[in-house]
Amino acid sequence: MSESSLQDVRAVNGGGSWFRRNQIAITPWLFLAPGVLFFIFYVISPIFQSFNVSLYEWDGLGEAEYIGLRNYQDLYWEFVDRDAFFVSLKNNVIWLFLYLLAIPAGLMIALFLNQNVWGIRLYKSLFFFPFVISQVVVGLVFTWFYDPTFGLLNTIIGWVGLGPVNVLGDERLVTYGIIAAGLWPQTAYCMILYLTGLNAVDPEQVEAGRLDGAKGWKMLWHVIIPQLKPATFIAFVVTIIGALRSFDLISIMTQGGPFGSSRVLAFYMFEVALSEYGFRMGYGAAIAVVLFLIMLCFIAYFLWSMWKEEKGAR
DSSP states (O other): OOHHHHHHHHHHHTOSOHHHHHHHHHHHHHHHHHHHHHHIIIIIHHHHHHHHHTTEEOOSSSOOEEOTTHHHHHHHHHHHTTOHHHHHHHHHHHHHHHHTTHHHHHHHHHHHHTSOOTTHHHHHHHHHHHHHSOHHHHHHHHHHHHOTTTOHHHHHHHHTTOOOOOGGGOTTTHHHHHHHHHHHHHHHHHHHHHHHHHHTSOHHHHHHHHHTTOOTHHHIIIIIHHHTHHHHHHHHHHHHHHHHTOOHHHHHHTTTOSTTTTOOHHHHHHHHHHSTTOOOHHHHHHHHHHHHHHHHHHHHHHHHHHHHHHHHHO
C-alpha cells in the first residue's frame, strides 16, 4: 500500500481534526440546526413569553404590572358565570368534535378519487379547489350562501315550502353554520393527505386480503386503513389545530355575533387584546395559554396512543 493510501486510512480511522473524524455523525445536525434554531426562536420562545405576559397587567405600551395568576382567576370566574370565556370555550369544543368530520369525509372522497373512472381528473380538480382558495373567500361565499334574502340555501329550502332561515343571525345555528363553511376546505386538505397515503398502500397486502376473502368494508378496515396511519395522524393534528385556531371565518362571517354567540377562544383573545374591548395583553395571553394547553393535551394523547400501538405491535 502506498504512503498516500496509508495517510488516508489514518485520517479516516483516527487521524486529522476532531470534525474530520466525526463528520458523518455531525453533518446531519448541521443541516438540522437552522430549522431547529428557527423553531426554538419563533415557536418555543413565544410560548414561554406568552405565559410570562399572562402574569402581568399590560396595555402593550405602558409599564407592565405584575399580578400573578389574577388573569387566570378572571378567566375562571368568567367560566363559572357562563360569560364570554365560557361561550368561547364551549364553541371551541363544538368546533373540535364537528371539525373532525373532515377526516372520514376526506377519506371517503379520496377512496372515490383513487378509482380509474371517466372524468376523474375533473373530479379531483373540483374537490381540490376549496383547498387553494383563501379562507376569506370561503367566508364570503358562505355568507352569501346563508343570506336570508337572496342566499342559495333559502332558495333551496323555499322549493319545499320552508320559510327563510337566518343561519348567521340565529344564536342557536350560527356556530354550526360557520363550522360547515370551515369543513369545506378542511375536507379537501384531508382528501389530499389520504390520496398521497393511498399511493403508498402495499398492493401485495391488498391482494393477500382478497385471497383471504376480504372485500368492501372488511378490506377497508383491516387492510387499507392500517396502512394510512401516517396520513391519519397528520390529518388529525392539522384538523385539531385548525379547529382551535379558527379565527378568520368568524371574523369575516359574524365578527363574533350575534351577541357574542359565535366567539371562540382565538377570536375572544383578539377582542380583549387588540380590539375596542381594551388592550389587555396579559388577559389575552392567558387565553392563548389555555388554548395552547388544550391543543397540547389532544395532540399528546394521540401521540401516546400511536406510540402504544406501535410498541404493542413490536
